[in-house]
Amino acid sequence: xxxxxxxxxxxxxxxxxxxxxxxxxxxxxxxxxxxxxxxxxxxxxxxxxxxxxxxxxxxxxxxxxxxxxxxxxxxxxxxxxxxxxxxxxxxxxxxxxxxxxxxxxxxxxxxxxxxxxxxxxxxxxxxxxxxxxxxxxxxxxxxxxxxxxxxxxxxxxxxxxxxxxxxxxxxxxxxxxxx
Amino acid sequence: xxxxxxxxxxxxxxxxxxxxxxxxxxxxxxxxxxxxxxxxxxxxxxxxxxxxxxxxxxxxxxxxxxxxxxxxxxxxxxxxxxxxxxxxxxxxxxxxxxxxxxxxxxxxxxxxxxxxxxxxxxxxxxxxxxxxxxxxxxxxxxxxxxxxxxxxxxxxxxxxxxxxxxxxxxxxxxxxxxxxxxxxxxxxxxxxxxxxxxxxxxxxxxxxxxxxxxxxxxxxxxxxxxxxxxxxxxxxxxxxxxxxxxxxxxxxxxxxxxxxxxxxxxxxxxxxxxxxxxxxxxxxxxxxxxxxxxxxxxxxxxxxxxxxxxxxxxxxxxxxxxxxxxxxxxxxxxxxxxxxxxxxxxxxxxxxxxxxxxxxxxxxxxxxxxxxxxxxxxxxxxxxxxxxxxxxxxxxxxxxxxxxxxxxxxxxxxxxxxxxxxxxxxxxxxxxxxxxxxxxxxxxxxxxxxxxxxxxxxxxxxxxxxxxxxxxxxxxxxxxxxxxxxxxxxxxxxxxxxxxxxxxxxxxxxxxxxxxxxxxxxxxxxxxxxxxxxxxxxxxxxxxxxxxxxxxxxxxxxxxxxxxxxxxxxx
Numbered sequence: 001x002x003x004x005x006x007x008x009x010x011x012x013x014x015x016x017x018x019x020x021x022x023x024x025x026x027x028x029x030x031x032x033x034x035x036x037x038x039x040x041x042x043x044x045x046x047x048x049x050x051x052x053x054x055x056x057x058x059x060x061x062x063x064x065x066x067x068x069x070x071x072x073x074x075x076x077x078x079x080x081x082x083x084x085x086x087x088x089x090x091x092x093x094x095x096x097x098x099x100x101x102x103x104x105x106x107x108x109x110x111x112x113x114x115x116x117x118x119x120x121x122x123x124x125x126x127x128x129x130x131x132x133x134x135x136x137x138x139x140x141x142x143x144x145x146x147x148x149x150x151x152x153x154x155x156x157x158x159x160x161x162x163x164x165x166x167x168x169x170x171x172x173x174x175x176x177x178x179x
Numbered sequence: 180x181x182x183x184x185x186x187x188x189x190x191x192x193x194x195x196x197x198x199x200x201x202x203x204x205x206x207x208x209x210x211x212x213x214x215x216x217x218x219x220x221x222x223x224x225x226x227x228x229x230x231x232x233x234x235x236x237x238x239x240x241x242x243x244x245x246x247x248x249x250x251x252x253x254x255x256x257x258x259x260x261x262x263x264x265x266x267x268x269x270x271x272x273x274x275x276x277x278x279x280x281x282x283x284x285x286x287x288x289x290x291x292x293x294x295x296x297x298x299x300x301x302x303x304x305x306x307x308x309x310x311x312x313x314x315x316x317x318x319x320x321x322x323x324x325x326x327x328x329x330x331x332x333x334x335x336x337x338x339x340x341x342x343x344x345x346x347x348x349x350x351x352x353x354x355x356x357x358x359x360x361x362x363x364x365x366x367x368x369x370x371x372x373x374x375x376x377x378x379x380x381x382x383x384x385x386x387x388x389x390x391x392x393x394x395x396x397x398x399x400x401x402x403x404x405x406x407x408x409x410x411x412x413x414x415x416x417x418x419x420x421x422x423x424x425x426x427x428x429x430x431x432x433x434x435x436x437x438x439x440x441x442x443x444x445x446x447x448x449x450x451x452x453x454x455x456x457x458x459x460x461x462x463x464x465x466x467x468x469x470x471x472x473x474x475x476x477x478x479x480x481x482x483x484x485x486x487x488x489x490x491x492x493x494x495x496x497x498x499x500x501x502x503x504x505x506x507x508x509x510x511x512x513x514x515x516x517x518x519x520x521x522x523x524x525x526x527x528x529x530x531x532x533x534x535x536x537x538x539x540x541x542x543x544x545x546x547x548x549x550x551x552x553x554x555x556x557x558x559x560x561x562x563x564x565x566x567x568x569x570x571x572x573x574x575x576x577x578x579x580x581x582x583x584x585x586x587x588x589x590x591x592x593x594x595x596x597x598x599x600x601x602x603x604x605x606x607x608x609x610x611x612x613x614x615x616x617x618x619x620x621x622x623x624x625x626x627x628x629x630x631x632x633x634x635x636x637x638x639x640x641x642x643x644x645x646x647x648x649x650x651x652x653x654x655x656x657x658x659x660x661x662x663x664x665x666x667x668x669x670x671x672x673x674x675x676x677x678x679x680x681x682x683x684x685x686x687x688x689x690x691x692x693x694x695x696x697x698x699x700x701x702x703x704x705x706x707x708x709x710x711x712x713x714x715x716x717x718x719x720x721x722x723x724x725x726x727x728x729x730x731x732x733x734x735x736x737x738x739x740x741x742x743x744x745x746x747x748x749x750x
Contacts, residue, residue: 009361010360010361014297014309017298017301018301021301021302025302055488058488059485059488059489062484062485062487063485065361065363065484065485066305066483066485067306067361068306068322068326068359068360068361068362069360069361070361071360071361163360
């Protein structure tokens with residue numbers, strides 16, 4: 001199964017290297033990793049998608065907290081959240097295929113952002129599933145080049161991941177069933 | 180007042196309580212060495228190889244509980260620290276390494292003696308820093324010491340380019356305590372965690388504590404003893420857990436794991452509740468995980484959340500400081516006795532005597548285990564013992580009982596050969612009133628024996644006991660068991676250690692018979708103004724028993740063949 005989490009960390013040189021080195025060293029299977037600026041100038045946010053078990057997802061969280069630059073880590077898979085991925089896809093088209101691509105874009109609410117003699121670039125944003133099915137359809141037409149951002153995610157409503165969330169004790173969460 | 184970066188460095192180190200550093204100068208760290216002359220309150224120990232500096236700082240830290248400091252130059256100086264840093268990392272030693280770096284302007288240009296030491300040590304430090312601005316030195320050094328000692332301790336490296344050491348700025352030392360944004364306070368357990376823990380303890384008939392290094396790191400020895408006596412629960416120790424509980428105590432079973440005593444490992448397999456206190460279920464103590472302690476529920480208390488459920492799935496994991504958690508739980512514990520359980524363990528324990536190397540006929544052989552036992556006996560058993568890695572290390576663990584914390588210093592996690600002798604120098608320099616014995620093998624000693632000169636120069640009274648079996652004994656043992664006795668690359672020639680000692684003007688003695696061990700202790704004690712070297716020429720083909728082969732279940736041990744003793748003949 002896939003697990004997503006959102007991590008806030010200090011925006012300092014080398015921190016991304018520390019995070020990536022940690023994932024490699026602990027043998028975590030990272031599906032997608034996106035990094036960008038946040039509402040707080042000193043902090044960056046990372047959305048991590050891992051393929052594995054929940055126990056592994058918890059290990060990732062606990063290991064991240066060992067890095068002094070990591071401020072906050074929250075799981076998003078266990079709360080309502082919005083997940084988005086963006087893809088730019090350059091599709092090979094001729095006069096005949098172009099309307100077909102435009103039609104698909106309409107259905108998937110994708111946009112054509114560049115038109116050239118024999119190709120178009122389409123931009124699609126959405127959940128991974130939707131993008132995957134769009135790509136599948138375009139494959140039959142002919143994909144020349146593709147780039148994806150990886151997923152970004154955010155909890156809905158009150159499920160906000162900010163440093164103000166404060167201190168939460170890490171535990172095993174399984175012990176309720178012990179006795 | 181304006182100070183140079185180098186001066187600020189020493190000002191900060193002194194404020195952290197540093198009065199002793201181990202190091203080796205070089206181009207990129209020269210400004211710091213030059214500035215050191217203004218701070219006579221800091222004693223510098225010139226080592227003969229930077230690895231020695233790291234191990235000395237490590238030994239110093241383990242013996243005293245303070246942060247050890249190693250200093251090296253850029254490039255090769257820094258890379259020579261690496262083994263020592265990794266050793267400290269795996270055994271959670273608080274240590275700060277200061278390295279020089281090429282000037283900021285040439286970083287990244289493959290300048291002379293440039294290495295990316297923060298990149299190299301990233302996975303083997305708790306944290307590291309490259310300081311690119313003289314303004315950053317104060318808070319970096321403060322953070323480095325804070326991180327090295329707080330939570331689960333570990334090594335921190337601070338890399339300072341030469342131009343940053345030379346640059347000047349106004350020196351201003353803040354009063355407020357250090358805060359690190361990502362650091363979460365870890366202390367007490369939650370109430371419902373305690374409730375579950377107490378319930379599990381009350382339901383248990385065969386409880387067993389697995390005691391690790393974390394007990395000493397959190398200073399929970401007294402609380403542990405109270406806990407043990409109240410619940411009457413026996414304690415099995417990890418290698419680094421030795422000393423956390425007096426081994427003479429009737430409820431202390433001894434060391435567990437690959438070379439642990441059979442009754443200890445059996446107790447783990449038969450227990451119905453394991454209480455893992457500050458230990459991390461290393462593969463050397465669990466053996467095959469799928470057959471490990473299948474009869475028990477498990478409670479793990481560790482200050483490092485990522486250790487919980489890492490190797491062994493536990494039923495209750497408490498992230499907290501062991502001393503604080505035990506203090507929370509102590510008033511709520513009920514007196515129990517668990518007599519049946521103790522009787523069962525005692526039964527297994529009796530079996531030990533017939534197989535004990537201690538009961539072997541000596542004949543004309545000198546067994547390392549006998550030497551170590553006799554060292555314990557004739558020194559009064561209250562020394563600080565620093566071991567190297569290999570067979571002698573395991574015999575030390577089996578035959579030298581420790582009664583006080585921090586009296587056994589050994590490289591457990593990384594298993595670093597060459598650690599013992601320099602770490603013993605560091606330990607003795609930290610505790611000048613203690614008797615320190617470095618028990619080393621002929622292989623490991625030759626890795627770092629260059630530090631003999633350091634010990635002489637600094638007049639460090641360390642007693643070096645070399646168990647010379649003319650083999651890499653532990654590797655040879657594996658070749659015997661698992662590689663059909665092909666003793667390849669394990670027979671080892673050594674110099675005449677006594678002549679070597681002569682070259683350094685170190686008093687030395689060679690022991691070839693058991694009767695001479697007590698004399699060797701007297702000999703060592705009669706020379707207290709510097710190191711003493713004693714070579715024990717021990718049996719070549721001895722084996723550490725019991726042994727759990729890698730990947731085997733913990734109860735499937737290879738045992739020493741029964742010794743023919745007076746008592747077994749009677750049976």
